[in-house]
Amino acid sequence: MTTLNQSDFLIREPAEVYHTKARDYLSSHQLADFRKCPLLYYQKQLGIVPDEDRPAYVIGRAVHTLALEGEEEFDRQFAVGGPINPKTNAPFGAGTKAFAEWCSTHGKSVLTDAQYSLVCQMSAGVRAHEQAASLLAFGVAEGVVRTNYCGQPSQIRMDWFEPQQGIVDLKTCDDLTWFEADARRYGYTHQMAFYRAVLAEVLGIQMPVHFIAIEKKSPYRCGVWKVQSEALDAAQRENEAAIRRLQRCIEADVWPTGYEDIRIYDSF
Secondary structure, three states: OOOOOHHHOOEOOOHHHHHHHHHOOEOHHHHHHHHHOHHHHHHHHHOOOOOOOOHHHHHHHHHHHHHHHOHHHHHHHEEEOOOEEOOOOEEOOOOOHHHHHHHHOOOOEEEOHHHHHHHHHHHHHHHHOHHHHHHOOOOEEEEEEEEEEOOEEEEEEEEEEEOOOEEEEEEEEOOHHHHHHHHHHOOHHHHHHHHHHHHHHHHOOOOOEEEEEEEOOOOOOEEEEEOOHHHHHHHHHHHHHHHHHHHHHHHHOOOOOOOOOOOOOOOO
């Protein structure tokens, strides 16, 4: 594994370039939408349902950038601060018109001072964790791979890749105690199974997968999980079954919700 030349298969490109190719390449997030509801996937493809950009997502992107790519890249992508209200000598709130206008002049994602402080503490929490720091000591951030997977043009953008440690995915969470439940709820194993499988199409081998999770509140606990291959194998089988259903939906141009039939409710 140490002989892998990352430049032979990893594409380096800005996130906005990666996302513009979403109409041509299947991603793990698109497949998750399809598994949840084929009609939702289809409407997102048509632009009828836009992707949300919640404040929590901005925090997550900022933590990824600072923790994985460093301060220089963070400064390229993000501005910090905001306009000052002359009447109160305090910053305008993030939801005000003045703040929105100030943001529009910067051409970047903007964090308030409080948000920036949070991002810095979360990034420091990641780097202070011995196992997390070891996983991130060497490697490439935000590497892109494109190839055919199960007959479908597919793409992945890995948070971190290193030839021996494999794929490392950084997650933010409200409470580290419940991270494993969050991973099941949000389909993180299916996401990583997709990444591992697409990468294997290029490398011919399956790479290890790790999660790093960091809390969004004090004491900013950080944890590391190695994802068992058996769990990834099971999720991969479900992903591949979903891709086959996707191909049938494309051929028939039929997009169900998944709730057309009567279901049995037997809980009490």
